[in-house]
Amino acid sequence: MAGWEVWRQDHHGQRYLVAAYHDRVQALARLLVLESGHPHKQIYEVVGSRDPAVVTNRDLYLRLVALGDHISVTGRALLDYLCALWMVSRPLAVHEELDGDLVAAILEASASAMPIRPEPAWRVTDLSAEGAYSGFADFTKVLCTQIADLLAFEESPPGPLASLGVDAPPRIDGGRATIRRWCNFDPSTFLECAAAGGFGGWNEADGRRVRLAEDREPGQWAGYDLAVLGPVSWGDFAAFLEYGQAYE
Numbered sequence: 001m002a003g004w005e006v007w008r009q010d011h012h013g014q015r016y017l018v019a020a021y022h023d024r025v026q027a028l029a030r031l032l033v034l035e036s037g038h039p040h041k042q043i044y045e046v047v048g049s050r051d052p053a054v055v056t057n058r059d060l061y062l063r064l065v066a067l068g069d070h071i072s073v074t075g076r077a078l079l080d081y082l083c084a085l086w087m088v089s090r091p092l093a094v095h096e097e098l099d100g101d102l103v104a105a106i107l108e109a110s111a112s113a114m115p116i117r118p119e120p121a122w123r124v125t126d127l128s129a130e131g132a133y134s135g136f137a138d139f140t141k142v143l144c145t146q147i148a149d150l151l152a153f154e155e156s157p158p159g160p161l162a163s164l165g166v167d168a169p170p171r172i173d174g175g176r177a178t179i180r181r182w183c184n185f186d187p188s189t190f191l192e193c194a195a196a197g198g199f200g201g202w203n204e205a206d207g208r209r210v211r212l213a214e215d216r217e218p219g220q221w222a223g224y225d226l227a228v229l230g231p232v233s234w235g236d237f238a239a240f241l242e243y244g245q246a247y248e
Contacts, residue, residue: 004048028105036087054100057201064195068188079150083115093136097231126175133238141177142238190244197243
């Protein structure tokens with residue numbers, strides 16, 4: 001029996017069952033896909049237990065690795081993934097912080113939501129962010145900078161050695177929110193590196209990365225410290241995206 005249901009209410013107040021899920025994050029992701037895009041007169045909600053599915057940084061890491069593997073099969077390009085993330089995140093700007101389930105749901109919804117390519121004006125918009133990332137505005141600037149970079153890379157491909165690190169083409173106005181360095185150009189690598197760099201939670205047994213011998217003590221957790229995932233601010237999410245871009 002499914003534990004979570006997505007319901008729709010139309011402008012007449014009639015309620016309809018949209019879908020049922022065994023996983024809370026998947027239900028939340030479906031809701032976000034439905035709510036993304038143009039404004040509408042329908043209201044969606046998830047009905048079910050509010051007990052979190054994503055409690056630790058390892059819970060998030062494993063989900064994002066699995067999500068990246070899934071996207072590798074579907075073939076969605078990183079540019080389309082980030083454009084969809086832009087659409088999915090906009091209705092959530094009113095939240096100051098997100099819990100682990102909602103972070104995972106946003107990233108999962110971006111794998112299937114409709115990507116909307118930006119207006120050409122983005123190429124010349126000043127996207128600079130001052131100091132440490134803070135708030136939804138900085139998150140959007142980071143995301144838009146990355147989308148603009150990938151559009152520029154489409155015109156000037158970075159070459160076969162791009163995974164070793166390459167600088168994004170200069171912006172016309174020079175205003176950008178992230179560093180110029182790029183190492184990760186597909187959603188799978190982007191998400192794994194973002195999770196590992198932003199929150200940790202990986203383990204050498206995963207087969208994705210290793211800790212240097214001089215950084216490991218006997219009996220020590222083989223990844224970053226396993227920890228409960230606290231509230232995630234938009235500034236944290238922005239840093240997560242930058243790790244996805246350049247972390248190795």
